[in-house]
Amino acid sequence: MTGSPTALRLDGKRVLITGASRGIGADIARTFAAAGARLLLSGRDRRTLETLADTVDAETEVLVADLSSPEGPTVLADEAVGVYDGIDVLVNNAGISYPEAVDALDTAHFDQVLQVNLRAPSLLAARVGRSMAESGGGSIITVASAAALRPLPEHYAYCTSKAGIIMATKILALELGGRGVRANSICPTVVLTDMGQKVWGDPVKSAPMLGRIPAGRFAVPSEVSNTALWLASDASAMINGVDLPVDGGYLVS
Structure with missing residues (x-):
């Protein structure tokens, strides 16, 4: 079973994806829909979420949530669990960044990044994880970054x-x-989403980073989505507690 193509299917699995409006989150939604998942798409922009929901061939519900608000993560968790009477897969994808040097650090930016990238997914995963455990199990997938493992x-x-x-x-x-x-x-290393292009589109800035990636290029969203699909599926049933680089060798260079 583990080595068969069917092991990469998610037929009927209830999947909550945060930050699903665009970029990596939207690509994960399309990949999981093609694998048979039932989707819960979360983000702040209802119109964008509904547009995405209309384009995927899967049972899909839209959940508008502001994960930067104090109660946002727990409200989203409770609402999401209620839609399909449980969640089998959580993809904690929502995140923000304000690139700035330490000596120009904006305190409000720092607080907001930790609120969205650390507090919100931690609380959401704890709440959803408890529900999964009570229902027999599930898979929690965190979209982190190679920048968590090597300073940038x-x-x-x-x-x-x-x-x-x-x-x-x-x-x-x-x-x-x-x-x-x-x-x-x-x-992942840099992923060429709209945000990735905005931050790394300048060749002067990107050249040193590309020089540290043996593959010689940045990642594309599908390479993250396919990794997430594997971690959500039965094919990775023995994988637990790992941080998996999708970086073209960046961390070993």
């Missing part, structure tokens, strides 16, 4: 938040693994 200049808050969420994910794996819940992190 001008990304003080971002690196801090992503390193923290990796450790939170490991604790989920440790505490809930015995109750059928797996929790793993994906750590």
Whole structure:
């Protein structure tokens, strides 16, 4: 079973994806829909979410949520669990970044990045993970970053938040693994989403980074989505508590 193509199917699985409006989240939604999942798409922009829902061939519900608000993560968790009477897969994808040097650090930006990238997914995963454990298991997938494992200049808050969420994910794996819940992190290098293009589109800025990636290029969204599909599926049934680089060799260079 593990080695068969059917192991990469998600037929009937109830999947909550945060930050699903665009970029990596939207690509994960399309990939999971093609694999047979039932989708719960979360983000702040209802219109964009509904447009995406109309384009995927899957049972799909839209959940508008502001994960930066104090009660946002727990409200979303409770609402999402109620839609399909449980969740089998959580993809914690929502995230933000304000690239800036340490000596120009904006306190409000720092707080917002930690709120969205660390506090919100940690609380959401804890709440959803408890529900999964009570229902027999599930898979929690954190979209972290190679910047959690190797420092990146001008990304003080971002690196801090992503390193923290990796450790939170490991604790989920440790505490809930015995109750059928797996929790793993994906750590991509730069991904060429709209946000990735905005930050890294300048060749002067991107050249040194590309020079540290043996593959000689940045990632594309499908490479993260396909990794998430594997971690959500039965094909990765023995994978728990790992932080998996999708980086073209960046971390070994």
